Amino acid sequence: MKRPVRIAITGAAGSISNSLIFRIAAGDMLGPDQPVILQLIERPEAMEALRGVAMELEDCAFPLVHAVRLHDNAEDGFSKVHFALLVGAKPRGKGMERKDLLEANAEIFSVQGRALNDHANPDVKVLVVGNPANTNALIASRNAPGLSPSQFTAMSRLDHNRAKGSLANHIGANPADVTRVAVWGNHSATQYPDIRNAEAFGEPVMPNLDAKWISETFIPRVQQRGAEIIAARGQSSAASAANGAIDHMRDWVKGTPDGDFVSMCIPSDGSYGVAKGIVYSFPVRCRFGRYQIVQNLPIDDDAKQRMKATEQELLEEKAAVEHLLPAATEEAQ
Ligand code: NAD
Ligand code: LMR
16 A cells, blocks of 8 residues: 555635545545545634544545545645645625636645645645635745746646536547546636547537537636536535545646546646746646656637636736745746
């Protein structure tokens, strides 16, 4: 049996965590042979609810769960962790855009960045789920000068899966047979879900798709899916968000399938002309616990315009929280 790894989850008594924690405990993220120590973090006011989560975990008797620790602060909660899933944040309600949450959540991610810097395992892999996820990841990373910016990622995997699911449904394929989907930019309504290189059963899908369906149905549907779910459920996506987080971490650690790629929000290195210093969703391949941007995908004028629009939004978000960003190291600029 392997040695247990430590996994921190913030917002551990919230809706997403209610799926996420139990799937991690069951081995869905790191595999059925990887024991885990769960370090669950909540606001002091939510500790009683978190005790309820811990009771349910005990009642599942998961063999992989070596210990469950409950914390009401990030400093203790991130102690020695190998993985940190930053879910805790204020979610948006009906009619709000994700950027409305910028100020409300920026402070949380500064504190957590500093706590990760000071207390986490130096190789910690961080996934930010709490919105606005890309800019929160940037804030956390910039407050953790002792860690590499590449250790901080944000989630566009839900958007990636939404794009794959919607395309598969449209062409009558199983999602597993659809590959080479990409999501560019911000986890927001400006994101660009890109199926120009997508394949089904190894064949390009574009020749069989109507351009009008792509621009008027597919792209807006994926961009607005979060809002559509809030309107229907009265609260934001939870099980599918947890599933996206599991997929993101699993592929980062265990690698992406040959011939396919996934989407992750990562610090831009300037690839595809995207400004450095923002956390932007790119198509990536993962191997040996590292990710690499898929290079040389063809970019036409329409794609270029869409990629620029979402880049512009991220630059504006960054400008709005500039006062919370300590000076960048050369690597983070
Ligand atoms: P929720 O309100 O059900 O749960 C959030 C939890 O976070 C609450 O229990 C709250 O007490 C806790 N929390 C708040 N501040 C905290 C802090 N500083 N430290 C620790 N815990 C803290 O919300 P949810 O539905 O679970 O969503 C969580 C976040 O994820 C929201 O920001 C939501 O918008 C976002 N989200 C992102 C994606 C994505 O694809 N990136 C998808 C869905 C939801
Ligand atoms: C989502 O995409 O479902 C989440 O980001 C929640 C939201 O605010 O849209």
